[in-house]
Amino acid sequence: MKKALLSIITLFSVFWSAQTFTQAYQDRANQITQTNINTYLTEFASYGVKKTGSVANANALAWLKNKYASFGYTASQIVEDPWTGGGYTSKNLVITKTGTLYPTKFVIVCGHFDTIAGPGVNDNGSGTSIILEIARILKDVPTDYSIKFINFSGEEQGLYGSQHYVQNVVNATTPKMDIKVVFNIDEVGGVAGMVNDTVFCDRDQSSPSSNNSASQAITQQLANCVGLYSPLFTEFDPAYASDYVPFQQNGEIITGFYEHNISNYPHTANDTYVNMDPVYVFNVGKAALGAVQHFAGASTITLAVDCPPERMLESLKISPNPAKNFVQIEMVNLNRKDFSFTISDLSGRTIIATKNESRIDVSKLENGVYLGTMSVEDQKVTKKIIIKK
Numbered sequence: 001m002k003k004a005l006l007s008i009i010t011l012f013s014v015f016w017s018a019q020t021f022t023q024a025y026q027d028r029a030n031q032i033t034q035t036n037i038n039t040y041l042t043e044f045a046s047y048g049v050k051k052t053g054s055v056a057n058a059n060a061l062a063w064l065k066n067k068y069a070s071f072g073y074t075a076s077q078i079v080e081d082p083w084t085g086g087g088y089t090s091k092n093l094v095i096t097k098t099g100t101l102y103p104t105k106f107v108i109v110c111g112h113f114d115t116i117a118g119p120g121v122n123d124n125g126s127g128t129s130i131i132l133e134i135a136r137i138l139k140d141v142p143t144d145y146s147i148k149f150i151n152f153s154g155e156e157q158g159l160y161g162s163q164h165y166v167q168n169v170v171n172a173t174t175p176k177m178d179i180k181v182v183f184n185i186d187e188v189g190g191v192a193g194m195v196n197d198t199v200f201c202d203r204d205q206s207s208p209s210s211n212n213s214a215s216q217a218i219t220q221q222l223a224n225c226v227g228l229y230s231p232l233f234t235e236f237d238p239a240y241a242s243d244y245v246p247f248q249q250n251g252e253i254i255t256g257f258y259e260h261n262i263s264n265y266p267h268t269a270n271d272t273y274v275n276m277d278p279v280y281v282f283n284v285g286k287a288a289l290g291a292v293q294h295f296a297g298a299s300t301i302t303l304a305v306d307c308p309p310e311r312m313l314e315s316l317k318i319s320p321n322p323a324k325n326f327v328q329i330e331m332v333n334l335n336r337k338d339f340s341f342t343i344s345d346l347s348g349r350t351i352i353a354t355k356n357e358s359r360i361d362v363s364k365l366e367n368g369v370y371l372g373t374m375s376v377e378d379q380k381v382t383k384k385i386i387i388k389k
Helices: 023-029 034-046 055-071 125-138 160-170 209-229 245-249 278-296 309-314
Strands: 078-085 088-097 102-112 145-152 178-185 198-203 233-238 254-259 317-319 326-330 340-344 350-355 359-361 368-376 379-387
Touching: 023 209, 023 278, 034 055, 034 125, 034 278, 055 078, 055 088, 055 125, 055 145, 078 160, 088 125, 088 160, 102 125, 102 160, 102 278, 125 145, 125 178, 125 278, 145 160, 145 278, 160 245, 178 245, 178 278, 198 209, 209 233, 209 254, 209 278, 254 278, 309 368, 309 379
Parallel strands: 102 145, 102 178, 178 254, 198 233
Antiparallel strands: 078 088, 088 145, 198 254, 317 326, 326 359, 340 350, 340 368, 368 379
16 A cells, blocks of 8 residues: 555544444454464565565465465355456455345455565555454354455555456446445554554545545444454544545445554565564454444354353344344354254244254245244243244
8 A cells, every 4th residue: 555645634532422332342353363463464474575466476365265264264255356457467355254134235344465575564464464363253253244355466556456346346246236335454564663552544535525424424433443442542544545446436435444653664675574563453453353343233242152051042133033035043152052943833833943053044934923943952942933025
């Protein structure tokens, strides 16, 4: 990302009335580890200069694919997006996590992984590392909206990867892809030896102006999340010269993070691990995860490490209800213990029986009232389910 000049920057106070603290969001933000951040940064550095179209760039893409696969994302969720532009040929990497209530409306979390003239550990190994941690932690967390984690290439040469994606994927989807917000994370590594305690929240101040006010509102929410889920302070900054720009020009709502202490090392051989602040990346990651959960409507149920069956059943939520095509199960420890779920009619006849499935297909059920029974070990609870098409 290139930010040699900044427009007037105004320090804003955080308005807490817009959002309230959610303990489950903080619990997940606390799952980000400094060890993981450090590992991602050093591994990213090991691939050298990842210039768009180079062998190192392709190797970094393969590294990213392996990371997402290790988190449990399937081959159908991990998609390469090849493109050619500006004399370069490369690929974006797109990982899709489907939402429970609005599966066709997307929160895009993005950042570039290409570098120029150096290993780019700050620009943009920092954003890449944070996106990986968010994807890892949210893998099995239900979210109302779908999330696309996108690692763009071609940013340094002129936003070629993101321009391609907007033109050939977003606008080529029928109907056009429905995007709730684009959240870009670029160059958030800070400067070694400095007090890195503030992050810029980027907002749209460019033409077209039709999406400016919505961007300002969502960026205020982003700043609120920084205060709620991290120790960092915030200032506002105009969005500029990164992968959210093609989306902004397309009329989408954008926001983003950028470091407050601006390093002199990006685009040089000295953009290395020792010249940045990995603790700052960790703190920005906590803020980013809090924000993504807010934007995507993540479950507010905390996943406990160990929980008795009766406590699990007390936390059971079934949505949507009334349902049409599916029901989504949310419950503490959902992915840590075996469970079974059945749907029966009012006479007690079992119609659907599943084991360890959190998303249940009910599209073949007729309109009416049914009983959903969750069983964990020797404990059971039954709740009413309404099917209405």
